[in-house]
Amino acid sequence: MTKDKVLIFDTTLRDGEQSPGATMTHEEKLEIAEMLDDMGVDIIEAGFPIASEGDFNAVSAIAAQAQNATICGLARANYKDIDRCWDAVKHAKSPRIHTFIGTSPLHRAIPNLSMDEMAERIHDTVTHARNLCDNVQWSPMDATRTEEDYLCRVVEIAIKAGATTINIPDTVGYTAPVESAALIRMLINKVPGADEVIFATHCHNDLGMATANSLAAVEGGARQIECTINGLGERAGNTALEEVVMALKVRGDIMPYTTGIDTRKIMNISRRVATVSGFAVQFNKAIVGKNAFAHESGIHQDGMLKNRETFEVMKPEDVGLAGTSLPLGKHSGRAALRAKLKELGYDLADNQLNDVFVRFKDLADRKKEVFDDDLMALVTQNDSGEDRLKLKSLRVVCGTTGPQTADMVMEVDGTDVETSATGDGPVDATFNAVKAIFSHGARLQLYQVSAVTEGTDAQATVSVRMEEDGRIATGQSADTDTVVASAKAYINALNRLLVRREKSDPGYDVKGVSYKDT
Ligand code: KIV
Numbered sequence: 001m002t003k004d005k006v007l008i009f010d011t012t013l014r015d016g017e018q019s020p021g022a023t024m025t026h027e028e029k030l031e032i033a034e035m036l037d038d039m040g041v042d043i044i045e046a047g048f049p050i051a052s053e054g055d056f057n058a059v060s061a062i063a064a065q066a067q068n069a070t071i072c073g074l075a076r077a078n079y080k081d082i083d084r085c086w087d088a089v090k091h092a093k094s095p096r097i098h099t100f101i102g103t104s105p106l107h108r109a110i111p112n113l114s115m116d117e118m119a120e121r122i123h124d125t126v127t128h129a130r131n132l133c134d135n136v137q138w139s140p141m142d143a144t145r146t147e148e149d150y151l152c153r154v155v156e157i158a159i160k161a162g163a164t165t166i167n168i169p170d171t172v173g174y175t176a177p178v179e180s181a182a183l184i185r186m187l188i189n190k191v192p193g194a195d196e197v198i199f200a201t202h203c204h205n206d207l208g209m210a211t212a213n214s215l216a217a218v219e220g221g222a223r224q225i226e227c228t229i230n231g232l233g234e235r236a237g238n239t240a241l242e243e244v245v246m247a248l249k250v251r252g253d254i255m256p257y258t259t260g261i262d263t264r265k266i267m268n269i270s271r272r273v274a275t276v277s278g279f280a281v282q283f284n285k286a287i288v289g290k291n292a293f294a295h296e297s298g299i300h301q302d303g304m305l306k307n308r309e310t311f312e313v314m315k316p317e318d319v320g321l322a323g324t325s326l327p328l329g330k331h332s333g334r335a336a337l338r339a340k341l342k343e344l345g346y347d348l349a350d351n352q353l354n355d356v357f358v359r360f361k362d363l364a365d366r367k368k369e370v371f372d373d374d375l376m377a378l379v380t381q382n383d384s385g386e387d388r389l390k391l392k393s394l395r396v397v398c399g400t401t402g403p404q405t406a407d408m409v410m411e412v413d414g415t416d417v418e419t420s421a422t423g424d425g426p427v428d429a430t431f432n433a434v435k436a437i438f439s440h441g442a443r444l445q446l447y448q449v450s451a452v453t454e455g456t457d458a459q460a461t462v463s464v465r466m467e468e469d470g471r472i473a474t475g476q477s478a479d480t481d482t483v484v485a486s487a488k489a490y491i492n493a494l495n496r497l498l499v500r501r502e503k504s505d506p507g508y509d510v511k512g513v514s515y516k517d518t
């Protein structure tokens with residue numbers, strides 16, 4: 001069976017960047033464009049050159065740097081927009097002008113054009129674009145809410161005027177899969193000249209049907225899918241590139257189409273786009289979400305350990321992940337705990353495992369996710385299960401006139417030790433107090449505060465990462481008092497470092513004082 005090629009048109013840098021708050025810098029746009037080009041995207045819509053000087057410069061620079069992809073710019077249906085667009089994309093090895101106008105009754109009312117006047121405008125602007133560039137895409141915006149007869153009429157005009165790609169946008173995410181397929185099929189069957197152009201589909205996700213609508217449009221005869229990384233875009237976003245590409249790859253049995261995308265590059269670009277756009281990817285998002293290849297429940301984990309196909313329809317490696325993750329939580333079972341402990345270097349006998357499993361369940365009931373450090377602490381815990389270092393009390397004086405001071409009482413191996421320390425701010429003073437009580441050579445690698453609830457009484461979650469001699473331990477704590485949360489997270493990380501030390505080098509204290517020789 002020969003598979004039809006479906007072109008992937010990425011509009012992360014145009015439609016995606018239109019999401020409120022998703023503005024990227026010039027350098028970030030160039031970086032994302034390079035990644036898109038490298039992963040095999042056929043057409044990159046790099047921006048809307050008339051929109052701003054910055055957009056014009058970004059589209060020009062992306063056009064000049066692109067190695068393989070066609071570089072496209074967006075233009076409204078007027079000569080000024082089209083000329084500006086051409087000036088930006090003409091630097092590309094393969095340039096394209098994309099011009100559009102809203103054709104539905106609601107959109108025709110805005111420029112107050114009659115059907116005939118709009119038809120004439122389409123003829124003139126597409127002709128103008130085609131005189132500048134061999135590769136012209138035309139879109140009737142809000143096509144899915146445009147009268148069918150009128151849609152056929154304007155598509156025919158655009159084709160006759162020289163458009164080489166006809167894009168049918170579902171601008172407001174209103175259509176459904178059966179309609180999406182039928183609309184493209186109808187246009188291909190009815191419009192004279194339709195067989196000489198490529199039909200494209202451009203779907204928004206307002207009702208959560210964008211990916212399904214795009215795939216249905218392909219069934220109807222579309223051979224270009226417009227999409228964005230992570231589904232970024234206006235309102236609920238666009239069709240997600242990773243979803244359509246992986247759906248076509250995994251379900252080639254019923255959708256015999258191929259794309260030129262190197263799917264192993266998906267994860268990398270998804271993460272980069274999330275970072276530069278500031279739009280974090282929801283945990284349960286298909287393909288690229290943190291949980292897309294994570295299995296927590298005991299039944300699923302047991303199945304996965306025996307045969308990954310039990311609960312996965314594609315390999316994480318195919319999208320550029322190192323592998324499946326089996327996070328341990330309250331739903332996890334013995335099989336996953338045993339596998340995880342083995343990975344951490346603990347090969348426990350059955351009775352030992354049972355013992356740790358009971359403590360693990362107890363901890364998992366209290367904690368959302370149980371990390372490697374938690375498990376190591378569970379295994380190496382002394383009988384009382386207590387940490388060596390504990391915060392007993394903390395009082396901090398801070399304000400505009402320093403020095404900031406922390407008075408602290410900490411329990412070290414069962415004995416209370418008291419100190420007072422100053423520092424450059426309340427957190428620094430607090431960390432200095434811990435160090436004064438329990439001196440150590442560990443280096444603070446990361447200190448991060450995030451609010452988990454809203455308002456001035458928000459719970460702050462503090463994460464601390466410490467490193468000593470290549471051993472890394474993280475600590476976390478939440479409190480409505482950020483400084484208290486910081487102290488507890490810091491002490492938590494130190495306790496874990498002690499556990500790690502004890503495991504890899506028994507008798508060697510984290511302070512750097514070896515007591516095994518004494
Ligand atoms: O959603 C839409 O209709 C668009 C057009 C400009 C193609 O983004």
Ligand code: ZN
Pocket residue numbers: 015169171202204
């Ligand atoms: Zn759009």
